[in-house]
Every structure is written in structure tokens, then in C-alpha cells.
Amino acid sequence: MDSINQQQEEKNHEDLFGDKAGEKIKELAKDANTCFFCTSITSGKPLNTRPMSIQKVDDDGNFWFLSPEDSHKNAEIQNNPSVHLLFQGSKYSEFLSVYGHATISKDKETIKELWEPILKTWFTEGEDDPRITVIKVETEEGYYWDNKHGNAVAFAKTLIGAAIGKTMDDSIEGKLIKP
Helix, strand or coil, rough: CCCHHHHHHCCCCCCCCCCHHHHHHHHHCCCCCCEEEEEEECCCCCCCCEEEEECECCCCCCCEEEECCCHHHHHHCCCCCCCCEEEEECCCEEEEEEEEEEEEECCCHHHHHCCCCHHCCCCCCCCCCCEEEEEEEEEEEEEEECCCHHHHHHHHHHHHHHHCCCCCCCEEEEECCCC
């Protein structure tokens, strides 16, 4: 039996490395705004997962978050800095899975750069709240699934494919490897 990938006429797999991987990560994460932030990565056990707002994605594909110093997440990162971030940018495209290494700091300049007024909900003393920490996740590797020509073209190809009984999916996927 052929896999769906073998049935597609178009190129549907492309691994990206280095700067190209960083660009793809930034592109796919920019519209997501939030992700599932997973810690305590241990084989055979459920991940500790929570939604997190992304404060910044830099050009290297690294992620920046603000988090309370006394949170379970921070304690879990201090115990094991390996984390997994999961994203969905839209209903039918822009899926991203990122594995990386998290570090925690209290750098005041970075807190000021990442601060937004809505964060006062969690940090009641504002950007000078002593509980604020910065979590930086340095991407080590990831995997993406996306479409190549936008959601409208992908949807049209899906409808036509269903009508004629042929796989015309417009997807592309691949590994993302950072040096």
C-alpha cells in the first residue's frame, strides 16, 4: 500500500538546516501567539503541559517567555532543562513541534523588552515585579507541517482531490535542525 506522500506528485518533504530552519520556525510561530509548553520529558510518562504566551521569537528560532519564579514550570526546568513546544498557527496549516533547551534568567533589560501591559494580570507589581523570570528556549531541532501555497489553494486542492479520487494535497513537511 502506498503512503499518502508517495501518491503526491508535488515535492512534499524538505528538511531545513541552520538559518533556514530558524527562518521557518519564526515564520510558523509568529501567528501562533501561544504554544503548549511541555516539561518533565521522561520516556513512558505524560508530559507536564501548559499553554504559554510567546513573547518573542528571534531570528535564530529561539523562543522567549515570561514566567513566575515560583511556578511549577520553572522548578521543572531547573530540574531538567529539556522542553518541547507545540504550535498550531491556523486550523489547517502551520503546525510546528520544537525541542530545545530552556534557561531561566532575571535579566531586567530583557524583561523590559518583553513586557506587555496585559502581563500585569500575572505580575501584579508590573514589569518590576520581583517574581518575573525570562525563559529562553534555544531550539535544537523540530518538525513542521505546512502548506505551500496558502490555505485557499490547499483547500481547493483537497476538494478537487476528493471529487476525482486523487491525492492533491498541498502540504510540505520536514525536520528543522539548528547547529
